[in-house]
Amino acid sequence: MTDHSSLPPRGRVARQADVARLAGVSQSAVSRVISGDASSSRIPEETRRRVQEAIAQLGYVPNPVARNLRGKRTQLLGVHTFEPLFPHARESFYFEFLLGIEERAEESGHDLVLFSSTGDGSGTRRIYRAETNRLTIADGSILLGMTPDRAELARLWQDGYPFVHIGRRDVPGAPFPCIVPDYWSAAAEIVERLHALGHRSIAYVRDSIGGEPYDDRRAGYREAVEHLKLRDDSPGYTDEVAGLPDVVVDALATGRATAVVVESERIAETLRARLAERGVSVPRDVSVAVLEDTAATGAGWSDLRIPRKEIGRIAVDRLIAMVEDPTAPRESVLVRCDLVAGGTVAEARTERGA
Amino acid sequence: MTDHSSLPPRGRVARQADVARLAGVSQSAVSRVISGDASSSRIPEETRRRVQEAIAQLGYVPNPVARNLRGKRTQLLGVHTFEPLFPHARESFYFEFLLGIEERAEESGHDLVLFSSTGDGSGTRRIYRAETNRLTIADGSILLGMTPDRAELARLWQDGYPFVHIGRRDVPGAPFPCIVPDYWSAAAEIVERLHALGHRSIAYVRDSIGGEPYDDRRAGYREAVEHLKLRDDSPGYTDEVAGLPDVVVDALATGRATAVVVESERIAETLRARLAERGVSVPRDVSVAVLEDTAATGAGWSDLRIPRKEIGRIAVDRLIAMVEDPTAPRESVLVRCDLVAGGTVAEARTERGA
DNA sequence: ATCAGGTGCTCATACGAATGAACACGAGGT
DNA sequence: ACCTCGTGTTCATTCGTATGAGCACCTGAT
Numbered sequence: 001m002t003d004h005s006s007l008p009p010r011g012r013v014a015r016q017a018d019v020a021r022l023a024g025v026s027q028s029a030v031s032r033v034i035s036g037d038a039s040s041s042r043i044p045e046e047t048r049r050r051v052q053e054a055i056a057q058l059g060y061v062p063n064p065v066a067r068n069l070r071g072k073r074t075q076l077l078g079v080h081t082f083e084p085l086f087p088h089a090r091e092s093f094y095f096e097f098l099l100g101i102e103e104r105a106e107e108s109g110h111d112l113v114l115f116s117s118t119g120d121g122s123g124t125r126r127i128y129r130a131e132t133n134r135l136t137i138a139d140g141s142i143l144l145g146m147t148p149d150r151a152e153l154a155r156l157w158q159d160g161y162p163f164v165h166i167g168r169r170d171v172p173g174a175p176f177p178c179i180v181p182d183y184w185s186a187a188a189e190i191v192e193r194l195h196a197l198g199h200r201s202i203a204y205v206r207d208s209i210g211g212e213p214y215d216d217r218r219a220g221y222r223e224a225v226e227h228l229k230l231r232d233d234s235p236g237y238t239d240e241v242a243g244l245p246d247v248v249v250d251a252l253a254t255g256r257a258t259a260v261v262v263e264s265e266r267i268a269e270t271l272r273a274r275l276a277e278r279g280v281s282v283p284r285d286v287s288v289a290v291l292e293d294t295a296a297t298g299a300g301w302s303d304l305r306i307p308r309k310e311i312g313r314i315a316v317d318r319l320i321a322m323v324e325d326p327t328a329p330r331e332s333v334l335v336r337c338d339l340v341a342g343g344t345v346a347e348a349r350t351e352r353g354a
Numbered sequence: 355m356t357d358h359s360s361l362p363p364r365g366r367v368a369r370q371a372d373v374a375r376l377a378g379v380s381q382s383a384v385s386r387v388i389s390g391d392a393s394s395s396r397i398p399e400e401t402r403r404r405v406q407e408a409i410a411q412l413g414y415v416p417n418p419v420a421r422n423l424r425g426k427r428t429q430l431l432g433v434h435t436f437e438p439l440f441p442h443a444r445e446s447f448y449f450e451f452l453l454g455i456e457e458r459a460e461e462s463g464h465d466l467v468l469f470s471s472t473g474d475g476s477g478t479r480r481i482y483r484a485e486t487n488r489l490t491i492a493d494g495s496i497l498l499g500m501t502p503d504r505a506e507l508a509r510l511w512q513d514g515y516p517f518v519h520i521g522r523r524d525v526p527g528a529p530f531p532c533i534v535p536d537y538w539s540a541a542a543e544i545v546e547r548l549h550a551l552g553h554r555s556i557a558y559v560r561d562s563i564g565g566e567p568y569d570d571r572r573a574g575y576r577e578a579v580e581h582l583k584l585r586d587d588s589p590g591y592t593d594e595v596a597g598l599p600d601v602v603v604d605a606l607a608t609g610r611a612t613a614v615v616v617e618s619e620r621i622a623e624t625l626r627a628r629l630a631e632r633g634v635s636v637p638r639d640v641s642v643a644v645l646e647d648t649a650a651t652g653a654g655w656s657d658l659r660i661p662r663k664e665i666g667r668i669a670v671d672r673l674i675a676m677v678e679d680p681t682a683p684r685e686s687v688l689v690r691c692d693l694v695a696g697g698t699v700a701e702a703r704t705e706r707g708a
Numbered sequence: 709a710t711c712a713g714g715t716g717c718t719c720a721t722a723c724g725a726a727t728g729a730a731c732a733c734g735a736g737g738t
Numbered sequence: 739a740c741c742t743c744g745t746g747t748t749c750a751t752t753c754g755t756a757t758g759a760g761c762a763c764c765t766g767a768t
Contacts, residue, residue, distance in 0.1 A: 013490075013513060015754055026718050031756055042716055059513065061487040065428075066754035068419050069723050074491070075471060085456050099440040105470045106438060111488060112468040116460040117429060133415040134465060136367075137430070159367070159413060369724060380748050385726055396746055420724035423753050710768085718761075723754105730749075737742080 014058040023047075023054040030055075034062060077105055077319060078138030078163075080115045082125055082145025097144060097166055100312025108320060113138045127152045135161060140323040142166060142315045162322040164315050168212045168332070175330065177322070179315045182334040183213060183291065186304045187220030189339055190261055190289045191228065198348035199259040199287060201231040203248045205271070207264040214263060217291045221261055233257035244270050252286045253278045258348045259287035265294045268301060268344075283346035290344075293337075302342030311335050368412040377401075377408040384409075388416065431459055431673060432492030432517075434469045436479055436499025451498060451520055454666025462674060467492045481506045489515060494677040496520060496669045516676040518669050522566045522686065529684065531676070533669045536688040537567060537645065540658045541574030543693055544615055544643045545582065552702035553613040553641060555585040557602045559625070561618040568617060571645045575615055587611035598624050606640045607632045612702045613641035619648045622655060622698075637700035644698075647691075656696030665689050 016030040023030065025047060032043055033051040043051075054060075068074040079101060085094055105112050115134055118125040126149065127135060133156075135141045140162035143153070150171050156163060157174035168180040194202055204221050206214070225232050233251040244267055251257040253275060262268045268290045272282050282288050283302075290303040314333055321328045370384045377384065379401060386397055387405040397405075408414075422428040433455060439448055459466050469488055472479040480503065481489060487510075489495045494516035497507070504525050510517060511528035522534040548556055558575050560568070579586050587605040598621055605611040607629060616622045622644045626636050636642050637656075644657040668687055675682045 017754080027755080028718060028720095028757075029716085031754095032717090035756075042714090044716070047716080059509070061482065061490065061513075063423075063754055064486070064488060064491050065419050065422050066723090067756080069423055069725095069754080070756045071723065074419065076467070076491070084460060085453075102439050102468065102470050105468075106473040109471045111471045111491070113430070114456065114459075114466040114468060116456050117463045117465045119460040128415075134418070136415060137418045137428070137465070155413075371724080381725080382727075382749080383747060385724095386747090389726075396744085398746070401746080417724055420753090421726080423724080423755095424726050425753065426726075712767085713765090715764080716762090719759085721758090722756085726752085728749105728751090730747100732747085733745085735742100735744085738740090 014060040015063070016060070018058055019051065019054045019060050022058060023050045025051065073139045073323065074137070075110050076113050076138040077101075077110045077316065078113045078115055078135050078141030080118065080125070080127060080135060080141050080143045080145075082143070082148050083123060084116070084119055084125070085114070093146075094144065096308030097312040097315075100309035100314075101142060101316055102312075103309070104313040104316035108316065110316070110320070113141075115141075124149075127156060133159070133161070135163070140164075140319045142312075142319055160326075162319065162326070164319050164322070166311060166315055168216070170212050177318055177330045178332040179311050179318065180213075180216075180332055180334055181304075181306045181311065181337050183216040183337070184220035184223075185334075186337045186339065187217045187261065187291055188224035190291070190302075190304075191221055191224035191230070193339065194259045194261075194287060194289065194345065194348075195224075195228045195230060197259075197287070197346065198350075199230070200348070201233055201251075201257045202259040202261065203233040203251060203257045205234070205244055205248055205260060205262040205267050207262075207267055208243055217263060231257075243267070244274070249274050249278075253280050255285070255349075258285075259289070259345070261289045261291060263291050265290055265292060265297065265299065265301060265303075269299075283344050285349060287345040287348070289342075300343045301340075302345035303340050304337040305340055306337055307335055368414040369417070370414070372412055373405065373408045373414050376412060377404045379405065427493045427677065428491070429464050430467050430492040431455075431464045431670065432467045432469055432489050432495030434472070434479070434481060434489060434495050434497045434499075436497070436502050437477060438470070438473055438479065439468070447500075448498065450662030451666040451669075454663035454668075455496060455670055456666075457663070458667040458670035462670065464670075464674070467495075469495075478503075481510060487513070487515070489517070494518075494673045496666075496673055514680075516673065516680070518673050518676070520665060520669055522570070524566050531672055531684045532686040533665050533672065534567075534570075534686055534688055535658075535660045535665070535691050537570040537691070538574035538577075539688075540691045540693065541571045541615065541645055542578035544645070544656075544658075545575055545578035545584070547693065548613045548615075548641060548643065548699065548702075549578075549582045549584060551613075551641070551700065552704075553584070554702070555587055555605075555611045556613040556615065557587040557605060557611045559588070559598055559602055559614060559616040559621050561616075561621055562597055571617060585611075597621070598628070603628050603632075607634050609639070609703075612639075613643070613699070615643045615645060617645050619644055619646060619651065619653065619655060619657075623653075637698050639703060641699040641702070643696075654697045655694075656699035657694050658691040659694055660691055661689055 016027045020027045020030045029043060029047065030051055033048050064074060081094055102112060117134060118127060118129055124147065127133060143163055144166035148169055153169065153171045153176065154174045157176050163176060165176060165178045168178045233256060234248065248260065252260055260271065262271060268288055271288065275282060275286060280286055290301040292303060293306040294301045294303045295305060314335060318333060370381045374381045374384045383397060383401065384405055387402050418428055435448055456466060471488060472481060472483055478501065481487060497517055498520035502523055507523065507525045507530065508528045511530050517530060519530060519532045522532045587610060588602065602614065606614055616625060622642055625642065629636065629640060634640055644655040646657060647660040648655045648657045649659060668689060672687060
């Protein structure tokens with residue numbers, strides 16, 4: 001049994017009751033002084049002072065856990081990554097996002113919880129584990145990762161837990177907000193640039209990677225091509241042809257198409273090599289634009305920059321809004337990507353070959 | 355008032371009481387089933403099953419905050435950095451530590467709390483802020499940073515809060531455990547290497563930076579020099595002469611000393627420039643060893659590697675030990691640094707000049 | 709003299725889970 | 739028939755804080 005009568009708390013950390021006893025008031029009075037509640041601030045200056053003195057003397061600090069239990073927020077924002085941070089950290093997939101998240105969390109007075117306990121060594125982390133949802137420690141969470149579990153996202157949404165996802169993920173029945181690089185606009189803008197440089201016949205090459213993020217790129221490309229009345233030499237950017245089709249290489253090598261938009265750096269490298277074999281050089285003969293952020297490899301592609309830090313900051317803001325007002329709108333946010341001129345896009349060459 | 359009689363929790367998250375009602379048992383029974391308490395596991399299989407069913411049906415998840423209030427651990431480990439993570443992150447001062455910390459936290463089933471709320475935009479973070487100690491959310495914390503506040507460390511220790519510090523910090527009256535690169539051994543070992551390469555007269559150059567970490571380097575150097583009976587050409591490595599004294603440059607330029615151990619890359623660079631002015635080259639004429647990790651700049655110094663990831667892992671282990679057993683020993687841990695051969699230390703040249 | 713209204717507090721309870729103590733019940737021993 | 743013991747479960751309390759309700763007192767108006 002705890003000794004509630006001895007004045008100085010021995011070995012034990014001070015609580016409001018200790019402060020109250022020392023100041024000669026009740027625990028509730030201490031609580032009211034601390035929370036500085038305006039509505040019931042009928043505590044006079046003199047009492048306030050006595051309480052503050054007792055607080056200082058005992059080195060009392062409020063227990064945030066108990067506070068939270070009573071309905072207050074913990075001021076904790078969770079960060080759940082579907083893969084461990086560390087193997088990928090160097091490649092800055094997560095890292096830049098984290099910088100933005102931390103920056104904004106500091107500004108808004110929140111702490112971050114990195115959910116690392118959810119791993120099992122398999123390289124995949126689960127939200128619901130042992131019938132427990134650790135995320136509930138935090139007021140809300142930011143989710144990110146390359147291989148999210150749709151079922152978990154759906155369940156989390158059903159549970160009414162506030163969260164945002166970095167990167168676009170469509171889960172039927174769970175319209176949670178995503179913070180997404182605006183690939184649609186980026187793709188359209190790249191096409192516009194090619195058009196402005198005189199390219200009239202261009203192509204698009206899909207990577208084998210599927211998933212929502214790519215739908216946007218394809219739609220943006222298609223839209224711009226149609227709007228600008230360009231000739232499209234892709235074998236069909238809406239169907240399932242992935243990788244680098246010979247027909248595209250041919251079109252570019254013969255000059256039938258003068259520019260190409262590709263989804264990944266990997267494909268772009270392959271393409272450049274294939275063209276080089278046929279004496280066609282980039283960007284002299286053919287312009288190549290890449291629809292992903294290749295900053296990490298420093299290869300100098302004409303591509304785009306994902307504003308990761310900015311996305312992290314926005315994610316925090318949206319999450320806080322959701323936590324503070326559960327009825328707040330939950331739409332996704334598109335974040336503009338800057339295009340990088342790079343060295344692989346140039347003016348269209350006026351006729352060659354033939 | 356909450357409706358405690360309606361069966362399905364509407365909008366509200368399920369708690370043990372809800373599960374209990376559905377399973378037709380008491381809240382305590384549910385608690386016992388969940389914690390699987392061996393001593394009082396007088397709950398028969400049949401009841402367990404009913405409770406588990408109810409849990410699944412309601413999607414009940416324990417509230418870790420309430421659990422913690424009742425003296426149980428939160429399985430949260432705090433990470434407090436005295437400066438914000440982001441401006442320094444790139445330089446990997448904190449970063450590599452974090453990798454090790456996260457890795458080990460995952461393995462041991464803990465989550466990490468990054469205390470970012472403690473900043474005020476000034477670039478310095480305080481533990482005690484607004485008369486509150488946020489760290490208490492976590493079971494214990496790992497502290498790291500370049501400019502810790504001694505008073506805060508002392509208070510934290512007085513409060514009996516479990517924490518470890520990465521890097522050596524001596525605070526009178528607060529013998530908390532530090533996880534420290536073993537600079538003493540590294541310095542001694544470097545001297546041994548120089549000795550093995552034929553150097554018989556060497557010097558030591560202090561950086562202007564003060565602080566505990568440097569005491570060890572100096573002691574390790576001095577010890578090895580004495581033990582190996584080398585001639586020491588430093589102007590006095592124990593007194594307050596910092597920076598690059600002319601007398602050392604002279605000794606090296608004239609060949610009176612053939613090798614030098616310097617505390618920082620900055621000093622090493624200056625020294626190399628000064629020697630070059632006098633036609634003396636490194637390492638042909640003079641060997642230079644640096645007593646800090648210069649991996650980041652890639653300048654190829656003969657130096658040491660701080661095992662940051664390993665240090666992070668050890669910090670987690672020590673902290674968990676402290677949390678689980680408050681009477682556990684609290685000594686600091688020295689972690690061995692590997693020496694890097696590098697390109698600035700070579701065999702002693704047999705006589706020159708004179 | 710009485711009462712309304714304000715001030716300065718305290719009381720009691722809730723938050724969600726954990727847990728020592730205790731109770732009800734049945735089996736088995738004497 | 740009565741006592742003991744073990745089993746299965748509930749009761750009541752605790753953790754530290756927040757807060758609506760309410761009490762005691764004082765002032766000023768009627």
